[in-house]
Amino acid sequence: MESIQQYMQAVGADARAASKKIAAATVASRNAALIAIKDAIARNREMLLKANREDLERGLVSGLDAPLMDRLELNNERIDGLLASLEQVANLPDPVGAIDGVRTMDSGIRVGKMRVPLGVIGIVYESRPNVTIEAAALCLKSGNAAILRGGSEAISSNRALDRCITEGLEQVGLPTAVVQVVDTTDRAAVGELIAMPEFVDIVIPRGGKGLIERIARDARVPVLKHLDGICHVFIDADADPEKALAIAVNAKTQRYGTCNTMETLLVDAAATALLPSIATAISDKGVELRGCERTRQIVPSITIEAAEEDWQTEYLAPILSVRIVDGIDAAMAHIDQYSSGHTESIVTENYSTAMRFMREVDSSSVMVNASTRFADGFEYGLGAEIGISTDKLHARGPVGLEGLTSCKYVVFGDGHIRQ
């Protein structure tokens, strides 16, 4: 029997070969493949539900917790969601082949940049089988080959989805290796996937912090990673009280488990008059407040002291830490020290303060007078999102189809030689 290493090497070599075919495929055939996969899923709905039930039963036996069981489930509504998302990705503009910025140089050559696929994209994710289709669709649309490595708890669902993808690719005459689902639950497969630079151009881990840190540490290929979202809202001395209240409440309470939710509220010492009503509004939604000493003096109902650890924590829960700071410099110093570089927002009517915050805060999204909850590929008009990058290189912030492409220089000459 072949080893995991041999298996993954074969997967990698097949993906590399298929990546050249899909890169050269027309957008019409890539879109046709997406629709063919959609039709295959619709046709095989019962088979998919049955496969998913196997995963769910296995999950029950092995004692998966409720949130994990929820993420693992494929029901009719979620399958409808997959069908809609395939249709939607097919309708997005082609991210590949655009040539931008062509200029004529003094030498006479004309130089521009052409957007091209990255090649082979590895995606490592956890329980949600939906990701199998969403990631496959985005890679396929952007002309890349994909190697998908889902969680072992979803192996039956992922195998069933893989059959639908294969049917769709075959139907339009594209190589089935354009999308490969790794067909083993052996964890060593991930170790191999992230160590094949000859076959894999980038790995995108989606999942818990432990998974992502491990992959970032061990990878020998580039990794597009999304670590924590410790997001801040800073209420400046010149904040509009109504906007401050609306944004603080929305940034914390619109959803608790998302990476763009505010985890720490910073309030200028000159704006503390706004704090009691904001604290009450957020607390009334059932959020536990933890305050610095000055915060608790101003809002005595906040009884829990925010410890050093609170500033460093992505709660992903109805908990908010609150700190009073002396001016924008102190606010930016706190952000610089504790932010994960995801999203920060300032509430202010002062033009110069707003511009300074926007310029100097080093996060993937920096906002003025808007809720951090807007940091999202769909809200930014990307049409789709494969993840949110907290890295600075290549792609930063919400990553859509363009983040799955690269640019090469193209030169149009007419017999030009260099002098």
Place this chain on the structure above:
Amino acid sequence: MESIQQYMQAVGADARAASKKIAAATVASRNAALIAIKDAIARNREMLLKANREDLERGLVSGLDAPLMDRLELNNERIDGLLASLEQVANLPDPVGAIDGVRTMDSGIRVGKMRVPLGVIGIVYESRPNVTIEAAALCLKSGNAAILRGGSEAISSNRALDRCITEGLEQVGLPTAVVQVVDTTDRAAVGELIAMPEFVDIVIPRGGKGLIERIARDARVPVLKHLDGICHVFIDADADPEKALAIAVNAKTQRYGTCNTMETLLVDAAATALLPSIATAISDKGVELRGCERTRQIVPSITIEAAEEDWQTEYLAPILSVRIVDGIDAAMAHIDQYSSGHTESIVTENYSTAMRFMREVDSSSVMVNASTRFADGFEYGLGAEIGISTDKLHARGPVGLEGLTSCKYVVFGDGHIRQ
């Protein structure tokens, strides 16, 4: 005495702190620093020449070869070149702070992207002390802090240049840690530099293949690397004979030691009538030709057989391998197998063939009817070049100031909250 690790950690921490100052500095002060460094170099010319003589004398004693000794030398002409390049970088447009593509979303928020510095850039290079100034200038202009690690053979020159940089930074009131020259010849310093993701955002190695491969393998920070330049020119069946001759001769013989020099000439079997005159012209320049079997039948004066190894070799010398291929598919298959992904050019008058080559060849520069020698930051109008990336992520091809920056999303709201 502190260890190398302690020393490099301190350098890294100082660079990180300085990176925040330089990122927030105005373009006027960054340009003023460049001119102040220029003035310091002009003032200290004798000191620089003396320091360089120490390196040259040490090089002679340790038996450095002639090309290395040449690269190591700083003479009056080269110092004039440094002064001119500082002036030129100061005159380039500011790459930082531009906001592009602001659009209003359905929600009412306005979203765009702002160009920002990367942070701290580590540069590892070999003998040429010029790089100390060129790299410092590009990092400074783009609002980044730099940690420069030159070759041990140039340590006296680099220390002297560092004093000029420090004088210039002090004069305009910027932290001297904006540019730090690593002041040790201990090789362990490189190992530390590439393993401090908390302090270093990207490392750019410039030098031999061995150095770059070692850094790419061991780095725990992103690496912008430039490996070989095995560049191809393909003379298509529909090539214009005059353009084919001019481009083939120029691509091989205009300079031999550069990474954008052609190393293999591919000729369509239907275009071999052009081969004898091209072979003669290149051979007359003193280039050794090595041909595949069919090439040698058509041009019997080519007596050396091109072996498998030739297709894999970046000669950087007056040697050219020549292969006859059957059509564009065979040409692209050869390029796919042997190219280093740097630069390839097709000579053809056929529109569809040209478009296909441009679309499907996966190299950082793809050209039609132009010499590969044009693949260069200055020829592409970038104004400056820190290197040529053969990677696909972040920056590909010639890397100018823009490659030393990143983009963050900026959101302009007016109290907007997410529904």
